[in-house]
Amino acid sequence: MPKIDADGCPINVEVTGPDNAPALMLSNSLGTNLHMWDDQVPAWSQHFRVVRYDRRGHGQSGSPPGPYSMERFGRDVLAILDALKIDKTHWCGLSMGGMVGQWLGAHARDRIGKLILSNTQYNYADKSGWIDRIKFVREKGLAQLVGPNMERWFTKGFREANPQAMARMTEMFLGSNPDGYIACCEAIRDMNFTASNPTITAPTLVIVGTHDPATPPVAGEQIAKAIPGAKLAAIDASHISNIEQPAVYTKTVLDFLRS
Template sequence: MTVPALFTVSEKPVADLAGADNVLFLGNALGTDTHLWDLALPTLAAKYSVVRFDMPGHGQSPIPTDSYTLEEVADALVAKADELGVEKFDYAGVSVSGAIALELANKYPERIKHSIVVCSAPYMGGPEGWAERIAQVSSSGTASLVPMLPPRWFSDGFIAKSPEAVKKVLNMVVATDDDSYIKTCEALGNYDARPFLSGITVPVLAISGEIDPGAPVSAGEFIKEGVPGADLVVIPGASHIAVVESPLEMAKNITDFLSK
């Protein structure tokens, strides 16, 4: 099994993480990088030792040479925690890295304190659901996705009032390596957490955007119903990238859950 290499950035000196009991790993959506959390970060970093990471071939993470699974990214995160001297940690991830929240909770219950699934789902359509996206990026690159993403990722009101914030996120997509984006789509197509939801013992929170078309509220409800004791929060008026659209509300929901 090839474990992909991940770039991580800590908000505190790495030396301070060894043995720390308040470490929070944060993951990003498909085609984005660690800056996706910038607006929520001050609130989170005030209470937690935050470590953000880039998915393989995204941001500053190395471009993967082989295909990979989301379970293998979970393995890589635990290996990174070992490297940092972190025994147990909290986790929150958006979209594809929200799926990794479920992989971590399932495979590493002894390492994960709380796992938060942000604007994600336990199943994302299978390989056939990603074939068109893969074909588009293969032929025209990630830049070709820019026209279609805003209405899928943000509410109309946010697009109108915060065009620079939208542009910043779209620029992340353009900067993402095409082949790495495709490999991540393939990993999403091969992902299905539904069979193991009922066996998860880690405290899980699903956060859904009210108008998210990609990971609708029904996906958060499925997690709440499938994972014993799981909670669900719906952010009113927010779409798929709710961490940018409603960062303070996102941060409050995360810190409230982690304090339980």
């Protein structure tokens, strides 16, 4: 479908499923595009109008100069919903997508139905890791980050057993715009949802990967404790849990949405 304008930035959007079904919006991790959800869409689109998009700086969306912020990403989402004439959507966001979901849950309550926050974080008290990563990408580019990135994203066993998936994810990662990637890193570095998460009213499921070094299970547990009534689910995977355990992930989300 045509790209949607979000304050001058073209956002690449793909919609699958019945027009009259409840909406379910999916939001990607840093350094990926909307195709990271390919394993889930066939099942989910039987029940929902599934909306996927490339975040600014990623995939086929624009990469205007930074700085970016979680509010900026949230307003991009609202622009997509408005363009598609969707009043309310369920939300499933992984990693950075879960960060955007936390902003939406607190600041756009009337637009969010159920909220799934997967393999994500709410605040980085120690910002040195992001400062170092930004410096690394500025000096050496994304290609030099592929190896360490895949080690964070997937367990050793999965990487060794699934070379095709690794090739696909490497291609996806290298398709990110370096300047857009850096601007996204800056937004992650600066986010802090400590005060706003307790104001979220949407029914919420927090998913953690038991082997996730990027957003460890304790981060998800803290998010679940902060959001009133939130449920917690653990999946035997590393960071990109929907690709490492596609069947389990698909069912976990679908059971929550249909409950």
